Amino acid sequence: MPASQDSHPLDDTLRDRHVIVALTGGIACYKSADLVSRLVQAGATVRVLMTDSATRFVAPLTFQSLSNAPVVTNVWDAQSNYGSPHIALARWCELMIIAPASADVIAKIAAGICEDVVCLVGAAIGTTKPILLAPAMNADMWGNPITQQNVATLKDTLGYQFVGPDSGWQACRTTGPGRMSEPEAIFNTAVELLNRKKSS
Numbered sequence: 523m524p525a526s527q528d529s530h531p532l533d534d535t536l537r538d539r540h541v542i543v544a545l546t547g548g549i550a551c552y553k554s555a556d557l558v559s560r561l562v563q564a565g566a567t568v569r570v571l572m573t574d575s576a577t578r579f580v581a582p583l584t585f586q587s588l589s590n591a592p593v594v595t596n597v598w599d600a601q602s603n604y605g606s607p608h609i610a611l612a613r614w615c616e617l618m619i620i621a622p623a624s625a626d627v628i629a630k631i632a633a634g635i636c637e638d639v640v641c642l643v644g645a646a647i648g649t650t651k652p653i654l655l656a657p658a659m660n661a662d663m664w665g666n667p668i669t670q671q672n673v674a675t676l677k678d679t680l681g682y683q684f685v686g687p688d689s690g691w692q693a694c695r696t697t698g699p700g701r702m703s704e705p706e707a708i709f710n711t712a713v714e715l716l717n718r719k720k721s722s
């Protein structure tokens with residue numbers, strides 16, 4: 523067996539830190555490969571979750587290779603030594619990042635729906651650990667008052683942290699707010715949240 527990348531990080535910032543990166547269905551899924559790579563290179567142990575829609579944009583194999591671990595797309599066939607994989611993952615992680623966060627997952631979490639692996643693990647974490655969202659969607663979807671109401675619920679009721687969305691070019695060939703923040707910005711916010719947790 524070749525040595526695990528986890529044991530040879532390029533820097534030590536996140537050594538021994540446990541981070542979940544969860545992807546939902548949007549074009550920005552490709553950017554999350556860079557995010558996972560940055561976390562791993564900083565020494566974090568990363569577990570990746572993907573909704574069915576996310577797997578249509580980028581293959582789980584990409585994230586399996588980057589994280590050096592199986593990607594969880596379905597709690598029913600997740601590999602786990604514990605009884606309930608969603609509870610085990612919720613207990614294991616120190617931070618969950620949802621990037622990209624679709625309008626759909628934001629709505630589901632705000633409504634307490636737990637039908638896919640991402641909202642289920644999010645619900646199992648509840649308010650016990652920080653959850654960081656990087657929304658990504660068309661400007662009109664982001665401006666939709668229902669989306670804004672759901673975002674407010676996640677911030678005010680659950681204390682979720684948000685990075686972005688940025689304003690700029692969108693895959694739907696328009697410009698406006700809704701573009702996912704760059705991986706570097708998400709990474710920097712993640713480090714900040716993990717450091718905050720360490721010192722508290």
Ligand SMILES: Cc1cc2nc3c(=O)[nH]c(=O)nc-3n(C[C@H](O)[C@H](O)[C@H](O)COP(=O)(O)O)c2cc1C
Nearest residue numbers: 546547548549573575576624625626627658659660
């Ligand atoms: C080509 C394409 C691109 C999409 N991009 C986005 C997006 O950037 N943001 C978003 O919220 N939904 C986007 N959607 C819609 C979501 O994929 C859809 O709402 C899906 O049900 C989300 O499921 P999930 O939240 O379980 O991943 C896109 C759909 C298609 C077909």
